Amino acid sequence: MAGSTDVAKVYERFISLVREVHWLNRISDLLSWDQQVMMPPKGVSARSEQYAVLSGLAHDRLAGNEMADLLAHLEAHSDELDEDQRVNVREVRRSHDRARKVPRELIQEIVTTEGLSQKHWLEAKQKDDFSIFAPWLEKMVALKRRVADAIGYEKTPYDPLLDEFEPHTTSEEVAGVLEGLKPALVELVRRIESSSIRPRREILERSFPIAKQEEFGAWIVRLMGFDFEAGRIDRSPHPFCSGANGDVRITTRYKEDYIPASLFGLMHETGHGLYDQGLDPKHEGTPRGFTVSLGVHESQSRLWENLVGRSMHFWRFAFPFLQAF
Amino acid sequence: MAGSTDVAKVYERFISLVREVHWLNRISDLLSWDQQVMMPPKGVSARSEQYAVLSGLAHDRLAGNEMADLLAHLEAHSDELDEDQRVNVREVRRSHDRARKVPRELIQEIVTTEGLSQKHWLEAKQKDDFSIFAPWLEKMVALKRRVADAIGYEKTPYDPLLDEFEPHTTSEEVAGVLEGLKPALVELVRRIESSSIRPRREILERSFPIAKQEEFGAWIVRLMGFDFEAGRIDRSPHPFCSGANGDVRITTRYKEDYIPASLFGLMHETGHGLYDQGLDPKHEGTPRGFTVSLGVHESQSRLWENLVGRSMHFWRFAFPFLQAF
Incomplete structure (x- = not known):
């Protein structure tokens, strides 16, 4: 009984940190929506500062020592957690381990660079001139490579980056799926091209x-x-x-x-x-x-x-x- | 020289905390703009959670021990600061002392209540029915009284609340200004009412x-x-x-x-x-x-x-x- 109460309290604190991270990230999403839909052009530098603050604070909570301790405690008592709770511990463990390897400053540099590059992307699109956006894309690729290096990988730097969007998936698996589709797709395109029917x-x-x-x-x-x-x-x-x-x-x-x-x-x-x-x-x-x-x-x-x-x-x-x- | 370098570093850390507080508050302002201008009705509870997270984090930084130490250090070396820097130390000292007296949870309750009451205010306005908003207003007044009590006051609980909007000003001073205007205004209204000219x-x-x-x-x-x-x-x-x-x-x-x-x-x-x-x-x-x-x-x-x-x-x-x- 004493053990269970203890675990319940630890879980409560864990979830309150997890929810703070969640809301900080949702706020960043809303700021990004606002930037793309509403924000006047001269708001861009303030917005980038805001992304940096939010991502830094989210990183502190997710990657910090308190989270490490909470996770370790909950994992040691996972038999006292229900299924939903175990899902949360497992998934936050994944994000925590990942976040711990990536320096706070690097995350902040990425989100501020993203924020600043938006208007260059837009200008490039409007003027149909990729050279306007190219230096920003290069900067982002270089930053993302630093993330990949920080997290580590076996085969390709794309793997730890892919993992952020599609957990537990590797470039090799994706390539396998795409290679499997290729013959039929190539054949389909060939048949469309050689068909006399033109919609x-x-x-x-x-x-x-x-x-x-x-x-x-x-x-x-x-x-x-x-x-x-x-x-x-x-x-x-x-x-x-x-x-x-x-x-x-x-x-x-x-x-x-x-x-x-x-x-x-x-x-x-x-x-x-x-x-x-x-x-x-x-x-x-x-x-x-x-x-x-x-x-x-x-x-x-x-x-x-x-x-x-x-x-x-x-x-x-x-x-x-x-x-x- | 060693002293100055030290103060410069302390000031730098101080300003980085101050700027975090500033950006967290500006983000809250933007969320509030969004709530009043853009947000769909069912977003209200998530938005209130977001206000709570932001205000809690801003409070931690402004009222925390690190800020107390930084302020004490800078005040002890204020002769090494320029005029702009002294303004920042003086004003953050004011906000810090104030924030330190108000519990984090009370601030969070105020901002979430504000967020939730918005839609009731709107409904009351649309239906021209004050009774819809009245309980929320009562709740807010009670919360603000708790803020006044936490900060303390000599004459009226409105003084510490007024101070937030008009620093260093008391109800008595404001009443004095308004009382001074009253005779001329009453006379003006009387003359308008008794005039035969109707615009x-x-x-x-x-x-x-x-x-x-x-x-x-x-x-x-x-x-x-x-x-x-x-x-x-x-x-x-x-x-x-x-x-x-x-x-x-x-x-x-x-x-x-x-x-x-x-x-x-x-x-x-x-x-x-x-x-x-x-x-x-x-x-x-x-x-x-x-x-x-x-x-x-x-x-x-x-x-x-x-x-x-x-x-x-x-x-x-x-x-x-x-x-x-």
Whole structure:
């Protein structure tokens, strides 16, 4: 009994640290949403300072000695934890071990560089001139290599970086999957190229007022089940989805003469958004209540974008509505 | 020489803590802007958690023992500091002493209660039913009384609360100023009421499309000198201004048949915004580079709203433009 009470208290403190890390990261996500959707251009340097503060504090909590002690204690008494609690200990252990190897200053340099590079990326995109962004990309690659070196790897520096998005997965495994798909895909492209059938694409490039694209897009997103009381749609130079549970932000961009740009972007991000709105609020703020991996996330976004959005069945249903908008 | 190097290092650490506190507070401000302007309704509980994390961390830094040691060291060597540095030490000492008396949990309860009460305030406003907001207001008053008790006071609990907005000012002083104004104001109102002249107000209540109000408002704001590269205008249920330096957010609300609501709100908030955009970026993140007091702030907002915006000279200039919009 005394042991259990002790473990319960340790777990409570552990979870309160874990939730602080979670909220600091969600705040960073919101700042990033704001930067891409709302922030005036001269806000960029202050924003980078803010990322540095948040990521530094999150790192202190996740990688610190207190977390190390809490994890060790909980692991030594894992038989007294329930399944959800063991998931949280296991996943925080993963992140903790990883974070401990990466210097706080390196993390801060990465997030401030990301923040500052955003506007150069945007300028490069607008002017269609990669040379504007190239030095920033080089800087980021160099920083990410330092992360890989700090964490360590057996075969390729990409492995420890991949692990951040797709836990327990290696470049070799991914290459195996892609190599397996290659023959059939190459054959498919060859058959398309040599076919005499040429689909008419004019319908995709028909002029469609942006205000109407926005209305139609929101209508589709609502039909897909997205809860607008727990999320919103905005515009950004490139579509993305961020947030979780009761506050999910999705974005898209509009081209008057190419509705697929906005619509499939929206359906893709709504796939992400539905996953995020569906997270179990009981476990909010802990790994047990958060995204599993980017692959699982993409399984939802691509399901909606490609298997639904680009299907004949969907368009047999949706096209008459699109015409009526 | 050894002494100076030491003080320089201590000051450097001091300022890095001070800047962390500053950025945590500015992030809270942005979250609050987002809550009032952008956030979907179901985001409210997560947002309150975020306020609690940020305010707790800011409190730790401001009220902690490290800050106490740094302040004591710098005060003992204040002859080695320049004037700007002494201002920062003096002002952080004020905030530190104050923060040290207020428990972290109380601060966190206040910011989460504020976050949660926002939607009840909005509902009360929309339904014109004060009873919806009353219990939340009572809760806030009770919490603020606890802050006053924690800080201590001689005459009235309002004094330590007033001090947060208008440093070194007491209720008695403010009452003295207001009492001095009272006779002339009472006489003014009496003369207005008994005058036979009745101004025609129809022009204020003329229908004016909201999109046009928005355009005209932005045009005035730009003329006032607001830098849209370093700020933006949005809508919120009640006008406010937040942010600083390169990222100042001002808001207003629109009534189709009452242009003063949006316009004078905008001119008022732009007064705040010009002050914020004019802060010296060299001292960003420190008291030396931040707002002096609410009174000084209001001197700018009311100058623009009342002395400029409600003047005959302004309207002789602006009215033809308003008619042309």
